[in-house]
Structure formats: C-alpha cells, structure tokens
Amino acid sequence: MQPLANITPLKPTARDGAVQISGVGQIYRTSGQDVVAVSEVSFEVKPGRFVVLVGPSGCGKSSLLMMMAGLRRPTSGAILVSGAPIDNPDPNRVGVVFQEPSLFPWLTAEENVEFPLALRGVARKTRRAKAGEALQLVGLEGFGSRHPHELSGGMKQRVSIARGLVQDPPLLLMDEPFAALDEQTRMTMGDELLRIWAATGKTIIFVTHSLTEAVYLADEVIVMSARPGRIVDRLEVGLPRPRSFEMLGGDTFGSLRDRIWRHIRKSA
Amino acid sequence: MAGTLGLKTARIAIVVAALVAWETLSRAEIVNPRLLPSASDTLAMLAELLRRASVRNDLVVTAGEVATAFVLAVPIGALIGFLIAEHRYFAEVVKPLLFFAFSIPKSIFLPMFILVFGVGFAQKVGFGLFSTIFIVILSTTAAVESVKAEHLMVARSYGATPAQTAFRVYLPSMLPVLLEALRISMIFNLTGVILAEMYASRDGIGHQIASWGENFQMRQLLAGVLMVAAIAIAFNEIVRSVETRCSHWRT
Numbered sequence: 001m002q003p004l005a006n007i008t009p010l011k012p013t014a015r016d017g018a019v020q021i022s023g024v025g026q027i028y029r030t031s032g033q034d035v036v037a038v039s040e041v042s043f044e045v046k047p048g049r050f051v052v053l054v055g056p057s058g059c060g061k062s063s064l065l066m067m068m069a070g071l072r073r074p075t076s077g078a079i080l081v082s083g084a085p086i087d088n089p090d091p092n093r094v095g096v097v098f099q100e101p102s103l104f105p106w107l108t109a110e111e112n113v114e115f116p117l118a119l120r121g122v123a124r125k126t127r128r129a130k131a132g133e134a135l136q137l138v139g140l141e142g143f144g145s146r147h148p149h150e151l152s153g154g155m156k157q158r159v160s161i162a163r164g165l166v167q168d169p170p171l172l173l174m175d176e177p178f179a180a181l182d183e184q185t186r187m188t189m190g191d192e193l194l195r196i197w198a199a200t201g202k203t204i205i206f207v208t209h210s211l212t213e214a215v216y217l218a219d220e221v222i223v224m225s226a227r228p229g230r231i232v233d234r235l236e237v238g239l240p241r242p243r244s245f246e247m248l249g250g251d252t253f254g255s256l257r258d259r260i261w262r263h264i265r266k267s268a
Numbered sequence: 269m270a271g272t273l274g275l276k277t278a279r280i281a282i283v284v285a286a287l288v289a290w291e292t293l294s295r296a297e298i299v300n301p302r303l304l305p306s307a308s309d310t311l312a313m314l315a316e317l318l319r320r321a322s323v324r325n326d327l328v329v330t331a332g333e334v335a336t337a338f339v340l341a342v343p344i345g346a347l348i349g350f351l352i353a354e355h356r357y358f359a360e361v362v363k364p365l366l367f368f369a370f371s372i373p374k375s376i377f378l379p380m381f382i383l384v385f386g387v388g389f390a391q392k393v394g395f396g397l398f399s400t401i402f403i404v405i406l407s408t409t410a411a412v413e414s415v416k417a418e419h420l421m422v423a424r425s426y427g428a429t430p431a432q433t434a435f436r437v438y439l440p441s442m443l444p445v446l447l448e449a450l451r452i453s454m455i456f457n458l459t460g461v462i463l464a465e466m467y468a469s470r471d472g473i474g475h476q477i478a479s480w481g482e483n484f485q486m487r488q489l490l491a492g493v494l495m496v497a498a499i500a501i502a503f504n505e506i507v508r509s510v511e512t513r514c515s516h517w518r519t
C-alpha cells in the first residue's frame with residue numbers, strides 16, 4: 001500500500017517500543033528571551049515498561065513527551081524510538097494521548113478511532129474492524145456510533161486511548177491523560193490502563209502531576225526538577241503486579257511517594 | 269422537544285393576528301385605506317404582480333445581480349479572510365482596519381458607484397459585493413479561529429498531510445460558522461443590491477418598489493415588500509436547515 005501520510009517506512013524488527021534519550025535539551029525563544037525548558041536529559045526505557053514522568057509544573061515533562069512524539073525537535077541531543085530517530089510524528093511507532101481527549105466533535109467515537117487509519121487510506125471495512133477492536137479493548141463496545149458530546153469525560157478519554165492504540169504502535173505516550181477527570185473516574189481509568197497495558201505489552205510513558213497515580217501505575221518513576229527540567233531521581237517501583245487499591249496504604253507505597261514529594265518540594 | 273408544537277402555534281397566531289389587525293385597521297378605516305390598503309387587497313395585488321411579465325423580468329434582473337454579487341463576494345472574501353487568519357502578522361496589521369471599514373455605512377458610497385460604473389448591472393453588482401465582502405472576510409477569519417489548536421495537534425501527531433488537515437480538520441471545524449456566515453452575507457448582499465436599485469436603476473424589483481412608492485401605489489408597494497421579504501426569508505431558512513444538519517454535534 002502506498003503510504004498517504006508522512007510516515008517513515010520501517011522494518012518490522014524496528015518496532016519494539018524502546019526509547020533512548022541522550023543529552024536532550026530544549027530552548028524556547030520567547031520575545032527575545034531564551035527559556036531553557038529541558039536541560040541535559042538522558043534516560044532509556046526498555047520495551048514493555050511503564051514509565052511515569054513527574055515533576056513540578058513547567059518542568060518540561062510535557063515538552064519531553066512532545067519531543068518523543070516527534071511533535072517538537074530537541075535543541076540538542078538525540079531521541080531514538082524503536083532504535084530510529086524520531087524527527088516527525090510517526091503513528092506507526094508512537095501513539096499519543098493528550099490531556100484533553102481532543103476528539104473531533106463532528107465524528108462518532110468509531111470514526112474518531114478510525115481517524116489515524118483514514119489518514120493512511122486504509123479501507124473502510126478494515127478500519128471499522130480495527131476501531132471496533134480498539135474500542136472493545138478500552139471497554140467501549142457498543143458505543144461506537146455515539147458522538148463525543150454524548151459521552152462522559154472518562155468515556156471520551158477512553159476513545160482517545162483507543163485512537164492512540166488503533167495502529168498498534170509499540171509505544172504509547174500519555175500527557176496527563178486523566179488530569180481533567182474526577183478522582184473516582186481517575187482511579188478506575190488507572191486500573192483500566194494497567195489492564196490494557198498488560199493485555200497489549202506496549203511501552204507506556206506517562207506524564208502526571210499526581211504522585212499517587214505515578215507510584216500506582218509505574219514500573220519506574222522519573223522525577224524532574226523545576227525549570228530548567230533535569231532528572232533528579234529515578235525510582236524503581238518494586239510493588240507486585242497486578243496493583244491493587246490496598247497497596248495505596250502500604251509502607252512501600254508511602255515511602256516511595258514521600259521520596260518523590262521531597263524532590264518536588266525542594267524544587268518548587 | 270416538548271412544547272415545540274405550542275411554540276409553532278404561538279408563532280402562527282402572531283402572524284395571523286398581525287394580518288387580522290392589518291385587515292381591520294384598513295377595512296374599518298381607522299387608518300386611511302389609501303395609505304394602508306387591506307391585507308387581502310395587498311395579497312390579491314401580489315398575485316396579480318407575479319403574473320405580470322414586467323415584474324417577473326424585474327425579479328429575474330434582481331436575482332441575477334444578487335447571485336453575481338454573491339458568487340463574487342463569497343469566494344473572494346473567504347480567501348482574503350483565510351489568508352488574514354493564517355498569517356498572524358498580517359492579521360494584526362489588517363484586522364483593525366477591516367473593523368473600521370466594516371463600521372462605515374456602505375450606502376454613503378453609493379453615489380461613487382454610480383459615477384464609476386454608471387447606472388446598470390455593474391453598479392448594482394459592485395455595490396452588492398462591496399456591501400457583502402467585509403462580513404464575509406470577518407466571518408471567515410472567525411471561522412478559521414474556531415479551529416482548535418488541539419485538533420490540529422492530533423492531526424499532526426497522526427501524520428496528516430496539509431491537504432488532509434485542510435479537508436479533515438479545517439473544513440469540518442469551520443463549516444457551521446461558514447454556513448452561518450453565508451446566510452448573514454446574503455442578508456447584506458440583498459440589502460446592498462436592492463438599495464442600489466432603489467437609489468438609481470432602470471429595472472429590478474428594488475427599482476419597482478421605489479417607483480411604486482413615489483407614485484403612491486400603496487397596494488403595489490406593500491405587495492412588493494411582501495415579495496422581497498418572502499424571498500429573503502426562504503433563502504435564509506434553506507441555509508439554516510443545512511446549518512442545523514451540519515452542526516448537530518455542536519452543543
């Protein structure tokens with residue numbers, strides 16, 4: 001099939017979802033002033049891991065995510081996704097879920113999920129089938145023909161996740177996807193995401209403000225400092241899988257959360 | 269949708285009441301029937317006018333002018349509006365000037381149009397276009413600005429080409445605003461053309477209405493008013509129904 005969109009053709013072997021970030025910095029030029037958003041960030045994420053980025057507001061964690069998505073270019077350093085540089089968005093390698101569901105209100109849930117496939121000229125029937133699978137995966141079977149305004153906040157974000165998954169990218173980047181949801185929905189969505197992650201084996205890099213969410217979801221938490229954003233700590237969350245609600249009250253959970261909080265308080 | 273029927277009934281009741289009041293005022297000679305011929309007489313005159321070849325010709329002339337002015341003003345205005353909205357620097361320079369121009373009553377330029385184009389088709393179309401283009405430009409700018417940055421970001425992150433972004437994000441985002449703009453532009457356009465006809469013209473329904481007025485032919489005048497009003501309302505309603513169908517997702 002002739003690729004219609006801006007997609008780098010890739011060998012199937014190069015789709016493992018590993019991320020290597022080395023010496024990445026980003027400088028913004030705003031009205032003559034240079035703002036260093038991210039400075040000298042290096043880390044590596046192995047395929048299939050769930051890594052959470054936390055840090056105070058404006059620490060450049062979202063900028064970092066945008067760079068991994070190919071939506072922004074680093075000023076310095078290099079980013080490899082599945083072993084190849086990511087200079088432009090490549091939905092074959094990376095799926096992105098934004099803070100706002102950002103669904104197109106004129107399309108149904110199903111059509112929203114099909115959107116990335118439609119851009120590549122995938123046949124309608126195949127598209128519909130894949131969207132159906134993705135919607136089923138996020139627990140929205142039977143809601144495909146609804147429009148976004150007929151869905152709740154949590155359901156919209158599920159559609160957005162399904163859209164990120166529909167092309168089966170090995171890496172899923174999530175920029176505070178549950179920030180706009182209420183606490184209850186947020187907890188449920190966290191469990192749902194862990195279920196989807198376990199079912200698909202994807203690498204997930206997840207940005208959040210919530211320390212509880214970070215520890216609850218992650219294999220590893222990367223803590224960033226306030227501007228200029230640098231890595232100040234990396235914690236391995238040793239809690240067993242599957243995670244459960246009872247762990248939130250445990251000592252391991254508490255001490256991990258405190259350790260992150262101390263870093264953030266220092267730089268805030 | 270409870271009460272829709274009730275609302276419709278109330279609306280019809282107001283129209284009927286107005287017609288009844290009109291008929292009574294005239295028939296009972298509360299208002300001089302020479303100034304206000306009765307509703308029934310006016311409607312009878314309307315039917316008669318529509319049978320006259322000269323009136324039908326006037327309608328064709330006006331329709332031609334309106335359509336030409338519209339077909340010119342909409343794409344030209346939309347293109348200018350789009351270019352303005354897409355270039356931040358240009359937009360910042362030009363937008364206040366456009367607002368200034370928009371606020372000037374267009375009718376004061378009418379004598380100039382006659383001096384430049386003479387009395388005829390070009391003068392009326394030119395003035396119609398002039399009356400319409402500013403609102404088209406401003407509405408298009410608003411329509412482009414109604415496209416959400418987050419939607420563009422989504423399109424970009426899934427590797428959309430510029431053409432795909434235009435057709436799959438810009439167009440559907442802008443459609444409801446554009447249809448509304450189209451409808452409002454037609455109101456300005458019709459006003460412009462008819463005003464030009466009433467001011468100086470040899471034909472067209474506006475010219476007829478003006479001359480009926482000057483000659484104190486009240487029945488013809490009122491029938492003409494009803495005719496133009498009906499045409500304007502019909503166009504407006506057609507576009508509005510398309511608008512509703514295209515923007516069911518807007519809440």
